[in-house]
Amino acid sequence: MTITADAVVVGAGVVGAACAHRLSRAGLRVVVLDRGEPNGGGSGATAANIHVQGLHSRRPAQQVRLDARRLLPLQHAARRRWDGVAGELGRDVGFVACGGLMVAETQDDVDALRTKQAWEHSAGIDTEVMDADTAHAALPLLGAGVLAATWCASDAFADPWLTTPAYLAAAAEGGTSMHPYHPVHALRRGRETWRVEAGQATWEAPFVVNAAGPWMGEIAALAGAALAMAPLAIQMHRLTRTELRLPHLVQHVGEGFSVKQDRHGRPVLGGGWPAEPWTPGEPAAASPAGVAGNLAQLRRLLPALSDLPVESVHAGPLAATPDEMPVVGMHTEHPGLISVGGTYAFTLAPLWADVVAALVTGTAPPVEIADLGPDRLRVPVPQLTRR
Secondary structure, three states, X not given: OEEEOOEEEEOOOHHHHHHHHHHHHOOOOEEEEOOOOOOOOHHHHOOOEEOOOOOOOOOOOOOOOOOHHHHHHHHHHHHHHHOOHHHHHOOOOOOEOOOEEEEEOOHHHHHHHHHHHHHHHHOOOOXXXXXXXXXXXXXXXXXXXOOEEEEEOOOEEOOHHHHHHHHHHHHHHXXXXXXXXXXXXXXXXXXXXXXXXXXXXXXXXOEEEEOOHHHHHHHHHXXXXXXXXXXXEEEEEEEOOOOOOOOOEEEEOOOOOEEEEOOOOOEEEEOOOOOOOOOOOOOOOOOHHHHHHHHHHHHHHOHHHOOOOEEEEEEEEEOOOOOXXXXXXXXXXXXXXXXXXXXXXXXXXXXXXXXXXXXXHOOOOOOOOHHHOHHHHEOOOOOOOOO
């Protein structure tokens, strides 16, 4: 039996969940398919920071620098959406508007802070570069090696184990049909609709939203629109609860490391060293060397927290592109097929949901996305040799 819908969303991570909710609010009949447990990939392993100020250009083991300046207007627009997410969903997502400090330890790092501050101001983001004395006065926990820091009052975080379930629950209330453990194995375009086969069921819909995270390239290839992707596994870890107070998100301008204290008093580390190299089809595995690397960074930046025992470590695969930038847009040669995800997907999820809804309903997206579309990642689809 073939079931009809208005849109099929492939992937029940934070981006797919946000898109499903937004489309259901627009009155569409939405189906969500996931190969496994919702929120079971990178969306559940992310540190769930909501980045507003300029990002580091490279984390440990990252080969390509991302275009941090290009991302700033997207981060700014996404942050405005985060203010209303909990109210829109009617559920707690663990959102905390804590403000953030991005720190520098070398003169090159200080120069990077000043360069990015100019970019931030041009994007309408209010930041302040503090010297060492001012930064240490603002956060006495900072290590002695911190030479300067950029303060951004808009930096925030949420809870990854609350956010995606909240989006999915709200989408279900809007009529969205959920199907975990339904890996998509066929995706074909007819005259007006896509035929999506997953598990033992088949759906037809004019739109397919490919939010499959690290499997985004595989889903696109099923449609004849293979994408060059570079999926990897990330990890975050929580330390045990402490009475010490870390009131702000702390990030490193040159190394991608971040740490904040969750609402239960536990420091959460992420964004720096990745997990073990990930092979599709295998579970993501945390990297002991990566954990040690993050703890070494913590010892430099926030030494008072560095002796706390590690309570838990979580690893999960996520979508990454060869140019380290997000992907969002319609495939030009495949009408109705939208791919969305990639870099800093948690921060951008509410914004990407608005963009996808605009593409589906034929209205103007709220931000410029022409240079972020999937066509830039297109690679030839392997052809089967007939014998």
